[in-house]
Amino acid sequence: xxxxxxxxxxxxxxxxxxxxxxxxxxxxxxxxxxxxxxxxxxxxxxxxxxxxxxxxxxxxxxxxxxxxxxxxxxxxxxxxxxxxxxxxxxxxxxxxxxxxxxxxxxxxxxxxxx
Amino acid sequence: xxxxxxxxxxxxxxxxxxxxxxxxxxxxxxxxxxxxxxxxxxxxxxxxxxxxxxxxxxxxxxxxxxxxxxxxxxxxxxxxxxxxxxxxxxxxxxxxxxxxxxxxxxxxxxxxxx
Numbered sequence: 001x002x003x004x005x006x007x008x009x010x011x012x013x014x015x016x017x018x019x020x021x022x023x024x025x026x027x028x029x030x031x032x033x034x035x036x037x038x039x040x041x042x043x044x045x046x047x048x049x050x051x052x053x054x055x056x057x058x059x060x061x062x063x064x065x066x067x068x069x070x071x072x073x074x075x076x077x078x079x080x081x082x083x084x085x086x087x088x089x090x091x092x093x094x095x096x097x098x099x100x101x102x103x104x105x106x107x108x109x110x111x112x113x114x
Numbered sequence: 115x116x117x118x119x120x121x122x123x124x125x126x127x128x129x130x131x132x133x134x135x136x137x138x139x140x141x142x143x144x145x146x147x148x149x150x151x152x153x154x155x156x157x158x159x160x161x162x163x164x165x166x167x168x169x170x171x172x173x174x175x176x177x178x179x180x181x182x183x184x185x186x187x188x189x190x191x192x193x194x195x196x197x198x199x200x201x202x203x204x205x206x207x208x209x210x211x212x213x214x215x216x217x218x219x220x221x222x223x224x225x226x227x228x
Contacts, residue, residue: 031214040221041220041221042205042218042219042220042221043159043205043218045215045216048214048215050214055214056214056215088157090157090159092159097214099145099146099147099209099210099211099212099213099214100147100164100166102149102161102164103161103216104161105151105158105159105160105161106158107156107157107158108157108158110157
């Protein structure tokens, strides 16, 4: 089973709202990732968790706050977002953080900030 | 610095035609990994293949084949007898041995018409 699930599929939020995106995998993977993808662009890495510890933060604004409660679950907490944050947010996982491992992606959450 | 170039922004073919998607990469590392992903309109990135820098053997999987040439820093992807279901955005990506960052090319939009 190579499935990564993400909820919700779609999210519309105002600039003053607080919301969370959820990602789950049951493949026993120990590395998890958040990507942001704007229309007609490739995914951009935001955060990497390796063995439940934040290992990479690609200078993401603090209005995005990641959390990894356990090895299967990854959250992205959103607060005071801007309209330019509207995008597809993709979660991915890999067996570990070795470069040779491929990443498996979820279907994404389409976020619209009004 | 690592870089992936997919010069073809968009390709349109008629069903049953063969099509090749080009990928050229740059890296200073001697050990690295190359990937191809497919992103259909639904949004999920689907892993297709991983190739190690020390393995130049070409690979065939059904209608898909990949040609890896270190001499020209290219990792091209050919779909034989294309089908409408092949319509998607295809991303080539690179990861260096001691980095945990997957660097994507800009993507190639493939449209297969019936």
